[in-house]
Structures are given as C-alpha cells and as structure tokens.
Amino acid sequence: MRTEIPIALAAAVLAFGCGKDSSPTQQAQPAVSAAPPPPPPAASSAAAPAPSAAPSAAAPSKDVVELSIASVGEQMAFDKKKLTVATGATVHLVFKSNSTQNVLMHNWVLVKPGKEAAVAAEGLEKAAKGDYVVPGPDVIAFAPLAKPGATTEVTFTAPAPGKYPYICTFPGHYIMMKGVLTVTP
DSSP states (O other): OOOOOOHHHHHHHHHHHHOOOOOOEEEOOBOOOOSOOOOOOOOOSSOOOOOOSSOOOOOOOTTEEEEEEEBOTTSSOBSOSEEEEETTOEEEEEEEOOOOSGGGOEEEEEEOTTOHHHHHHHHHHHOGGGTTOOOSTTEEEEEEEEOTTOEEEEEEEOOSSEEEEEEOOSTTTTTTSEEEEEEEO
16 A cells, blocks of 8 residues: 655655754844823913824834744744743734745744644644634634735733743644744743
C-alpha cells in the first residue's frame, strides 16, 4: 500500500526545513506621544464648545504597546519567536501574512501555557468560518486569519507575568509556527 503526501504539505515541510532561524526578539516599547499637554481651562464665562461627535486624530496613548509580527514567506514560521510586554499593558499587535499561496493562510493566537494542541484542535472544529479559533478560557487573544498578503490586528490587555505561547492555528501549523510572549512584572 502506497501513502501519498499532499504536495502542499511536502513543500511546506521542505521550506520549513530549509529555512534559517534568524528571528530577532522584538522588545515592546510604549508608543511615545509627541503632542503637548492640553492648555489649562480658560477663566472666562463663555461656554465651552460642544465636543465633536467624530473621534479625534490625536496621537496614540503612551500606554499602548505597539507590536508587529509577520509570517516568513512560504514557511510555516513567524518572523519573531520572542515578544515582550509588561503585565497590564494595552497591546496592539499587527500581524502580516507574507505568504503568496492560499494553502499558507495564517493567524496569531496567544494561548495559556501548555494549551497549544488543545486550542489548535478546537479550532479545527470551527474551521475557516471562525478563523480556526474557538474563543474560550485557553485563548487569551488572537488576530484573525490573514489571507496571503493581508494584515490583521488585535488589541488586548497583557496577562499576568509569565511566558505565554503564541501559535498559528491554521490546520497543521501550530507544531512549527510558534513563539513566546514574555510578560514582565
């Protein structure tokens, strides 16, 4: 009896095996606001103008940590294997899929330690309609499935100090496509 391996899987395994691990660590830094502080209220009896209904285009809060991460070409790998943030920080993560093949769609899922396989298996139940992620107690945050060349994002509050794995839950990817978010006190 002969077993055939799908071409896409064989190509992905070969691409992964041939790639180098040159993933730099990205240390999260809070965005710095260059806007000056607002002036003190005037001591006049004139009524203040009504607030605008549209959100202002002010600089982002200095309390938001901006992170970016991407997939590595046609490999099942993230370009950064390590990220670091402080506990309680508001994290805005932007994920870019650098793949060009539809069989290599990716997402970014932050999970509780030791729950990678369980979260990936649950994601298969929900399939592509749910970005291969079932939100639940083991999923801390996730950026939705990104098609090749697309960008997705997520904003979340950094959990308690510790080391938290992040994975891609597209079928079969979590085994190789992973990294660690270190949350500092």
